[in-house]
Amino acid sequence: MAIERTLSIIKPDAVAKNVIGKIYQRFEDAGLKIIASKMVHLSEREAGQFYAVHRERPFFKDLVSFMISGPVMIQVLEGESAIAKNRDLMGATDPKKADAGTIRADFAESIDANAVHGSDAPETAAVEIAFFFPGMNVYTR
């Protein structure tokens, strides 16, 4: 197993619910370190670029509208198997199908407003981290 980094976004619905701290607690309890973070209100262009892989999907327009509906909290998580660990903490894309005790089961309302994003593979993690934290300072904690 390796120390990895992954990009996490707390989406507008969860920021509006005031549960950033509760979600951060879950990351930390799972042994993930928050090594960079920023709150951003994304532009339509930024959200569209970030989700470019979904451009042809029927839900793309709604996804972009949702992601720019309010501020998001973006962080880089670091730790042992961080990518899979964060995906486990998040739960399934559709909160109705998410396992009990996951972030989406506990804080998300719908497949559109599903509380969090997490990179799904090392390649996407590298691209997504560079997208939001270009030239990121590397801290050792």
Ligand code: IDP
């Ligand atoms: P993930 O966030 O669990 O990795 P993806 O398949 O990468 O899921 O989809 C990105 C985001 O697009 C989801 O988090 C969700 O907000 C939205 N999405 C995915 N599938 C649907 C759908 O069928 N209807 C509406 N929104 C969807």
